[in-house]
Amino acid sequence: MNDFATYLTGFLSVYLPSQKNASRNTITSYRDTFKLLIKYCHDIKSIPAERLTMNKLSNQLVIGYLEWLETERKCSISTRNQRLAAIHAFFRYAQYEEPEGLLHFQKVIAIPLKKAPKPVIPYLTPDAMQVLLAQPDRSTAQGRRDAVLMSVLYDSGCRVQELIDLNVSSFISGTSPIMILTGKGNKTRRVPLMKNTVSLLEAYIHENSLDKPWKIDYPLFVNRQLNHLTKEGVSYIIGKYVPYARKENKMVPEKVTPHMFRHSKAMHLLQAGVNLIYIRDFLGHSDIQTTEIYAKADTELKRIAIENAYADLVDNSLPDWNRDTSLIEWLSKLK
Structure with a gap:
């Protein structure tokens, strides 16, 4: 047997x-x-x-x-x-x-995991993300679909699989619009959406006649075969806009993955002063230690914290040593 x-x-x-x-x-x-x-x-x-x-x-x-x-x-x-x-x-x-x-x-x-160097978290600056999100041609149906897709991907901080799994019923409009996401372990969470994303999403749903009662279980984003998108499909949609975005802003990386949208949202929330506990819940992390990687990666926040914590000990009005002729003569004799 x-x-x-x-x-x-x-x-x-x-x-x-x-x-x-x-x-x-x-x-x-x-x-x-x-x-x-x-x-x-x-x-x-x-x-x-x-x-x-x-x-x-x-x-x-x-x-x-x-x-x-x-x-x-x-x-x-x-x-x-x-x-x-x-x-x-x-x-x-x-x-x-x-x-x-x-x-x-x-x-x-008992076989141990192998230690590996911790990778740098790749993310886009707010300016770079804004440029990338502005690339789809909203005068076309496909461009409008792509604009909504990328806006939802960024604004909700969802994983690419969570985006793919979205149905029409996942979006709840109203005075406090939210997106219901189903993450790892089939755990669901509700995340708020900003008004610009909501406007795009509502227009997209209406344009594609997805606001009919019998269509609540239809996929929110579909491919040409009217099936759920694949991870490769989402990557392709993002990738085709990256070269154009780089022409406007060199801070846009040569390669942008769907997960970089999630990293970017987390970093931008952190830089805006949002508490790590709230970011943990927003991203659907089970452990705060997972969320702390963003705090460790943000060098700008570290710089600000150091500046606020310590007084300047180095006098920025030091004398110009170029005026010290004896010092210059001594330096010129060094071989």
Whole structure:
């Protein structure tokens, strides 16, 4: 009996969606981890999928798999750690299903994550973001759709998957308009929208006849096949406006990803003096430590804080040493 196949099926089909309430993206990521693991076992270790058992999945085999991801597939340390986190979760699940294999499973669970340098958070300045958002040609239907899409992406601070999953019913207008977002772990949150974004969004909904009662479950943004957009589709929409925005403002990066809109919104809220607790809730972070990365990355806020905290100790009226002829003569003799 192939216990690996049994456990993997239960893990992906029952445990993650039903017991852990994992999102579709999380389950897909975990599935891809094991697809690659099976490929590694088949291609490198000559173990076909039908013969792959839990006993054969030793900690040394898993370490070899992780090294293969880095060296052969050129995966980043971050991706390696994500794959390992999925394997850890699977073996934690397995140890409760098969307690007699506890020692074997815990050797795999004990494999540590690999330390990686913390990346710089990429974001756009307010001016650069304003220029980028102004690029779509609003005289065309496609341009208006793109303008609304990018405005909602920035103003709500949503993840790209959250944007893709939006339905017409996700937008609630009125005196305090909000967008209902469904994030990681299928957790929902309500975020306020600014009046300019609301105006664009209401006009877009009316133009596309999405304000009919029977269309509340229609996708808010669709592709040419009238289906939900894909992540690649959103990236393409943003990417086609970047070169034009760079011509107006060189502060616009050469490459702008959908997630940079989220980073930019967080940084702009922080720079506007919004408390980190509120930013955490706005972004849907489960831990304030995740939100603190923005405070650590904002050098402008650090500069202002230092200026406000300390008096100037260096006298800016120091004498001009160029007028000291004896000093100049001494310096000129140095070889």
